[in-house]
Amino acid sequence: MIDQLEEDHRNARLLAEGLVRIDGLHVNLRRVQTNIVICDIDDLGVLADKFVKELRENKVLVNSVSKRKVRFVTHRGIERALSIIESVARRIRAENNRLENLR
Numbered sequence: 001m002i003d004q005l006e007e008d009h010r011n012a013r014l015l016a017e018g019l020v021r022i023d024g025l026h027v028n029l030r031r032v033q034t035n036i037v038i039c040d041i042d043d044l045g046v047l048a049d050k051f052v053k054e055l056r057e058n059k060v061l062v063n064s065v066s067k068r069k070v071r072f073v074t075h076r077g078i079e080r081a082l083s084i085i086e087s088v089a090r091r092i093r094a095e096n097n098r099l100e101n102l103r
Contacts, residue, residue: 008035011074018082022089035074042068044089045096054092058084 016032016039019025024044027037041051048064055062055070060081065071072081 005035007076008074009033011035011076011078012037012072014078015072015074015082018078019085022082022086024089024093025085037072037074038065039070039072040068041070044092046092051088051092054088055085058088060084060088 012032012035016027016029016037019027019037019039020029024041026040026043031038041048044051047067048070049067052062052064052070063071
C-alpha cells in the first residue's frame, strides 16, 4: 500500500511537469506533494466543466474545483493521460481561435 502511494506521488509529479508544458494549462509545481494535482486552465479559454467533460469523454477522470481549475488524482497511465489532455487542450484552443476569427 505504501509503495503504491509513493508511486502515485511520483506520478503526480510527472503529470504536473507534463501539464505545465501544455499551452493554456498552469500548475504550481511547488504545491505538488501528494497524488493530487490542481491545474489552472484560465488561459485555455473555457470553463472547467467543458474541459472536464471533454477529458471524461476520452477516459481521463478529472473534477472541476472552480470555474477555472481542475483536480487530477493520479494512479497510473500518466503518459497516456497527458497525451489525451494535450489533444483535448489543442482541440479547445483551435475551436476558440476559429470562433475568434469569425468575429
